[in-house]
Structure formats: structure tokens, C-alpha cells
Amino acid sequence: MPKKGGKGADRGKEEHALCKRTKVEAGCPLSPVIYDSPASVFESLIFPIKEEEFFREYWEQKPLLLQREDPSVAAYYQSLFQLTDLKELCSQGLYYGRDVNICRCVNGKKKVLNKDGKVSYLQLKKDFDQKKATIQFHQPQRFKDELWRIQEKLECYFGSLVGSNVYITPQEAQGLPPHYDDVEVFILQLEGEKHWRLYKPTVPLAREYSVESEDRIGNPTHEFTLKPGDLLYFPRGTIHQADTPPGVSYSTHVTISTYQNNSWGDFLLDVIPGLVFDTAKEDTELRTSIPRQLLMQVDIADSTRRLSSFLRSLADRLENTKELRSSDMKKDFVLNRLPPFLGNSTGPLTPGGKLPKLDSRIRLQFKDHAIITVEPDQENSDECRKEMIYVYHSLKNSREMHMMGNEEEDASEDGAETHGLRFPLSHVDALKQIWTSATVCVKELRISSDAEKENLVLSLWTECLIEVI
Numbered sequence: 001m002p003k004k005g006g007k008g009a010d011r012g013k014e015e016h017a018l019c020k021r022t023k024v025e026a027g028c029p030l031s032p033v034i035y036d037s038p039a040s041v042f043e044s045l046i047f048p049i050k051e052e053e054f055f056r057e058y059w060e061q062k063p064l065l066l067q068r069e070d071p072s073v074a075a076y077y078q079s080l081f082q083l084t085d086l087k088e089l090c091s092q093g094l095y096y097g098r099d100v101n102i103c104r105c106v107n108g109k110k111k112v113l114n115k116d117g118k119v120s121y122l123q124l125k126k127d128f129d130q131k132k133a134t135i136q137f138h139q140p141q142r143f144k145d146e147l148w149r150i151q152e153k154l155e156c157y158f159g160s161l162v163g164s165n166v167y168i169t170p171q172e173a174q175g176l177p178p179h180y181d182d183v184e185v186f187i188l189q190l191e192g193e194k195h196w197r198l199y200k201p202t203v204p205l206a207r208e209y210s211v212e213s214e215d216r217i218g219n220p221t222h223e224f225t226l227k228p229g230d231l232l233y234f235p236r237g238t239i240h241q242a243d244t245p246p247g248v249s250y251s252t253h254v255t256i257s258t259y260q261n262n263s264w265g266d267f268l269l270d271v272i273p274g275l276v277f278d279t280a281k282e283d284t285e286l287r288t289s290i291p292r293q294l295l296m297q298v299d300i301a302d303s304t305r306r307l308s309s310f311l312r313s314l315a316d317r318l319e320n321t322k323e324l325r326s327s328d329m330k331k332d333f334v335l336n337r338l339p340p341f342l343g344n345s346t347g348p349l350t351p352g353g354k355l356p357k358l359d360s361r362i363r364l365q366f367k368d369h370a371i372i373t374v375e376p377d378q379e380n381s382d383e384c385r386k387e388m389i390y391v392y393h394s395l396k397n398s399r400e401m402h403m404m405g406n407e408e409e410d411a412s413e414d415g416a417e418t419h420g421l422r423f424p425l426s427h428v429d430a431l432k433q434i435w436t437s438a439t440v441c442v443k444e445l446r447i448s449s450d451a452e453k454e455n456l457v458l459s460l461w462t463e464c465l466i467e468v469i
Contacts, residue, residue, distance in 0.1 A: 061235065065230075080147055081252065100135060110175075139402060154256070160258050160260075161258065165257075169242075177211050182260055183260045185235075187253050187254075188230075190254060196222070199212075199219075199221060199240070204237045275324065340395060349464045354468035355468070358454055361469055364434050369393050375387065388424065388425060389425060430453070430456060
């Protein structure tokens with residue numbers, strides 16, 4: 001799953017020049033992945049299948065197996081993560097549970113063999129060699145630049161968080177029992193070979209992870225062996241298990257996953273509260289009290305009929321609504337996704353180039369990494385809080401905490417900035433101008449005063465969201 005700022009090759013060079021970072025890891029074999037755009041990254045991963053065919057025939061419907069037998073693709077896949085990388089990574093201070101799990105499938109159940117505290121490479125290798133344990137490495141994009149690059153682009157492509165895990169399994173061993181996941185899964189075989197069995201889902205498009213017993217899943221619908229350079233996709237809910245076959249010293253694959261809690265049901269849960277809140281401002285019926293003791297009753301048939309009537313009214317209002325207020329999904333995605341990958345550089349972004357003035361022509365940078373929302377004023381604790389515009393972006397997100405589950409909590413605890421840029425509601429049209437135009441002149445922005453125009457673009461420039469051209 002690729003990641004990188006910018007809209008194209010030339011654009012990426014310009015942004016790299018304007019927003020500086022420091023140098024990181026060396027290059028890898030010639031990449032078969034085309035980084036011109038998020039779409040080109042995804043298309044090159046599923047090559048030779050076309051994007052349109054993939055979403056028409058496979059996405060959320062059935063598995064796709066691509067067995068390539070291409071040495072150049074195999075060499076590139078191997079460069080993404082190797083067994084030999086573990087020794088150096090362990091020296092960086094990995095911890096059991098957080099960064100690495102050691103596990104085996106024993107009698108249809110997952111047996112975790114983790115120790116306490118820091119991971120010792122010698123102990124890791126001992127468990128791998130002697131106990132036939134699988135090494136599960138969590139979120140390797142935190143350490144491996146090429147995976148960061150891939151996953152960052154895929155987050156732009158899907159508009160959803162993209163995580164990954166590496167699995168290294170010794171000969172004639174299996175790490176996990178038959179199970180299904182709550183994510184769309186892309187398997188890239190990196191080293192060795194892996195024997196896979198897929199089964200018909202018991203819960204199509206599942207919303208949670210679950211282990212399934214052998215006697216319940218029946219016979220495999222698909223059975224095959226992945227070799228380096230091969231790719232496998234299957235939808236969430238697909239029951240699967242995999243083992244390293246005899247004669248193969250070990251197998252390494254990376255599982256790239258996305259679309260967790262990203263269904264229409266999740267979206268409805270997210271937008272309905274805002275829709276009800278806005279509708280209640282205008283609809284007196286929604287502001288009337290619920291019946292006395294309703295919350296104490298067992299039979300609420302009369303109330304469900306009333307609720308059905310309200311839902312029909314909300315549906316009618318929805319038909320004529322141009323904008324929906326997202327409660328959490330948009331913000332959670334932007335605040336927890338990967339920062340842009342900017343080539344051979346790292347560290348926090350800093351603004352560069354010309355300072356924007358009233359007569360400057362500007363353009364938006366990193367559009368895929370920023371959103372505009374309308375929310376109650378976070379800096380005002382009064383009961384009647386006025387609405388403000390917030391611009392959230394991922395340019396300063398922590399790569400090291402990506403998909404680790406506690407970045408937003410830590411930010412809230414230590415008082416770090418979590419709400420991005422804040423503007424009056426009167427700035428919404430000007431922001432939309434910047435977001436929808438290829439370029440725009442500052443003095444043409446639809447705000448009443450020149451001072452407000454300059455303050456708006458200076459705020460965006462300070463966050464590296466615009467550049468002067």
C-alpha cells in the first residue's frame with residue numbers, strides 16, 4: 001500500500017524542494033510499482049488485471065490470485081522485508097506484543113509464545129528454529145521506507161487507513177488457525193513459498209475477526225502455493241489458513257489490509273447524528289419530548305412507529321442535502337494515517353519558497369492529505385458554541401505510530417494540537433476556491449477584507465498546504 005505526497009512526478013519534485021526533510025534509507029531493486037499517482041500504484045500492484053475489472057469482478061466478491069513468475073518482481077518484493085532484516089530491527093528496541101508476536105497453530109488454536117519486554121534476536125531465532133514458531137511483525141511500514149511509500153499512496157487511493165503485517169513461518173509450520181478478518185487483504189509473497197487454503201465465508205464482508213473450526217468450514221474453494229512476486233487478494237470474511245510446505249526452509253509474506261470499519265453502515269453511524277442535530281434545529285417535532293417512562297418500558301411498538309416516521313423525514317431531507325457532517329470518520333482517517341513520503345528525506349515538514357502576498361498566485365499542496373470540516377468551536381466551552389471551519393491534515397503525523405492504536409490518545413493526553421487549522425465560517429467559500437482550483441490569486445479569494453485573505457493563505461502556507469507559483 002503506497003504513500004507519497006504530490007500529484008505526479010514533476011509535482012512531487014517541486015514539493016520535495018519546497019518542504020525539506022532529512023535523509024533516510026538506501027534504494028532497492030528496480031520497482032515495478034509506478035508512483036505517478038495513487039491509482040497508478042494500485043494498478044501496478046494488481047497488474048495485469050485492470051482497475052475496472054478488479055472492482056467489477058473481485059472487490060468484496062471473490063479472491064484474486066496473480067502468479068507471475070517474474071524474477072524482477074520477485075526481487076523487488078523480497079526487498080520490502082526479509083528474514084535477515086530482523087537482526088538489525090531488533091537492535092532498535094522492539095517489544096513483544098507491540099511490535100512482534102511469536103505464535104504457532106496448535107490443534108486448531110493460536111498459541112502465543114511471546115516473552116516479556118524487549119525482543120531478543122537470539123531468542124526470536126531460537127523460537128523460530130526450534131519451536132517452529134511464526135514471527136508476526138506488526139506495521140513494518142514504520143521501519144521500511146518502501147512499504148511506507150506504498151501504503152501512503154494506497155491510503156490516498158482508498159481514502160481509508162492501510163496497515164500491514166509481515167509473517168515469517170518456518171518449514172512445515174503454520175502460525176494461525178483457520179480464521180477470517182474484518183479487512184480487505186492483499187498478500188505479497190516476499191521469500192520462500194506458502195501453501196494457502198481459502199474457504200467460503202460463513203459471514204460475508206465480516207465486521208470482526210473470528211477463528212473458525214476445521215469441522216465447520218468444509219472443503220477449500222481455492223488451494224494453491226504462493227511464490228516470490230505473487231499477489232493474492234481476498235475480501236473480508238474469507239476464511240483462510242496457510243502453511244510453509246516441506247522442502248521450503250521458510251516463507252515470508254506481507255499482508256496489506258484496508259477498509260476496516262469503512263462500510264455504508266459505518267458511514268451512516270457517522271453522519272446520522274449530525275443530520276439529526278441539524279434537522280432538529282428546524283423541525284419542532286424532533287424537539288418534542290419522548291413519552292414519559294419510555295426508557296423504562298419493555299414494549300416500545302408505538303415509539304418505533306414514531307421513529308420510523310422521523311427516519312422517513314430524515315431520508316427526505318437527505319435527498320436535498322449537498323453536504324453531510326462527518327462526526328468522526330473523516331477526522332480519524334486524516335489524523336491517524338501516514339504522512340506523505342517525500343523521497344530520500346524524513347523529519348517534520350517545514351514551509352519553504354515564497355511567502356504568499358495579496359498579489360500572489362497559489363496552489364494547494366498535498367490535497368490527498370487534507371480535509372475541510374464544519375464543527376462546533378473547539379476553543380469555546382459555552383453551551384451555544386458557534387460553528388467554525390477546521391482544516392485537518394496528515395503532514396505532521398507520526399510514521400512511527402501509524403496503526404499502533406494510541407497516537408490520538410497520546411496527543412490528547414499531552415495537550416498536543418489535535419484540531420488543525422481553525423477559521424470563521426465566513427472563510428468556507430475561499431477555502432473551497434483553493435481546494436477546487438488548479439491555481440488561484442489571493443486577491444480573488446471570496447473573503448470580505450484583504451487582511452483576512454492574507455491571514456488565511458499565510459496560515460495554510462505555514463502548514464505547507466499551499467505554495468506560491
